[in-house]
Amino acid sequence: MEYTVAGYGLIWLSLIVYAWRTRRRLAEAERQLASQETE
Amino acid sequence: MDRRSPLVAWLGIAALTLMLIGSIVGLFIVQADAEMGDVQRLMYVHVPAAWTAFLAFFLVFIGSVLYLVQRDQRFDRFAAACAEVGIVFIALTLATGMIWGKPTWGVWWTWDARLTSTALLLAVFVGYLAIRGFTDDPDSRARWSAVVGILGFIQVPIVYLSVVWWRTLHQPPSSPRSVSSEILWTWMLNFVAFLLMFAYLVAQRSRLARVEAELEALEAYDV
Numbered sequence: 331m332e333y334t335v336a337g338y339g340l341i342w343l344s345l346i347v348y349a350w351r352t353r354r355r356l357a358e359a360e361r362q363l364a365s366q367e368t369e
Numbered sequence: 370m371d372r373r374s375p376l377v378a379w380l381g382i383a384a385l386t387l388m389l390i391g392s393i394v395g396l397f398i399v400q401a402d403a404e405m406g407d408v409q410r411l412m413y414v415h416v417p418a419a420w421t422a423f424l425a426f427f428l429v430f431i432g433s434v435l436y437l438v439q440r441d442q443r444f445d446r447f448a449a450a451c452a453e454v455g456i457v458f459i460a461l462t463l464a465t466g467m468i469w470g471k472p473t474w475g476v477w478w479t480w481d482a483r484l485t486s487t488a489l490l491l492a493v494f495v496g497y498l499a500i501r502g503f504t505d506d507p508d509s510r511a512r513w514s515a516v517v518g519i520l521g522f523i524q525v526p527i528v529y530l531s532v533v534w535w536r537t538l539h540q541p542p543s544s545p546r547s548v549s550s551e552i553l554w555t556w557m558l559n560f561v562a563f564l565l566m567f568a569y570l571v572a573q574r575s576r577l578a579r580v581e582a583e584l585e586a587l588e589a590y591d592v
Contacts, residue, residue: 336468352573352577
């Protein structure tokens with residue numbers, strides 16, 4: 331069962347980390363855009 | 370679509386909920402395979418991850434063709450978003466396949482036609498993203514990416530048919546008639562969950578590409 335749990339765990343971890351990282355990149359890009367537009 | 374759009378947020382929540390249900394069904398509800406045992410449960414995420422990746426690369430192909438016809442940057446950004454998310458799913462397909470292969474075949478990796486062609490597919494789309502970093506000119510970046518995106522998609526039917534064309538360790542393609550309804554429904558459940566997650570990630574990644582393009586345009590204007 332350990333291989334199976336490792337596979338499912340990898341799927342969950344990878345998708346959550348990728349989604350979180352994309353959200354963070356988006357927030358940073360939006361912050362930069364807002365600050366450039368106000369300059 | 371705005372990052373804070375309720376539709377995108379609900380898409381994310383729906384994806385996570387369905388993924389949770391799919392994982393519970395795959396891990397605990399469906400019966401373990403009589404021959405392979407529990408490790409066969411990996412197929413309930415391995416196969417849907419592969420289908421999602423194939424769909425992602427098909428959408429890269431569509432976005433690339435539309436860009437070359439219309440010369441509209443929105444198609445290029447959509448194709449790039451699908452490529453990046455597709456890479457995540459094809460990498461997960463390879464990883465779950467390797468985790469299944471170790472207890473079943475006795476090795477993490479073998480240079481089997483299906484495995485090798487899938488690794489090549491991953492490499493092609495990593496190359497697609499690398500090419501996008503070679504130039505700052507949005508038009509030439511989109512043009513070259515579109516060409517690689519279209520040529521890269523050719524690898525998808527090669528991966529799919531590799532088990533038919535060559536003698537491989539990997540089992541032949543499954544069809545609704547070759548698997549039990551229990552397996553089929555668990556696949557479909559996880560496939561829908563991954564599709565929702567794919568749609569959520571592409572929506573977020575496309576929005577990021579649009580903001581980056583606006584930033585690039587502002588920087589070019591300042592210079």
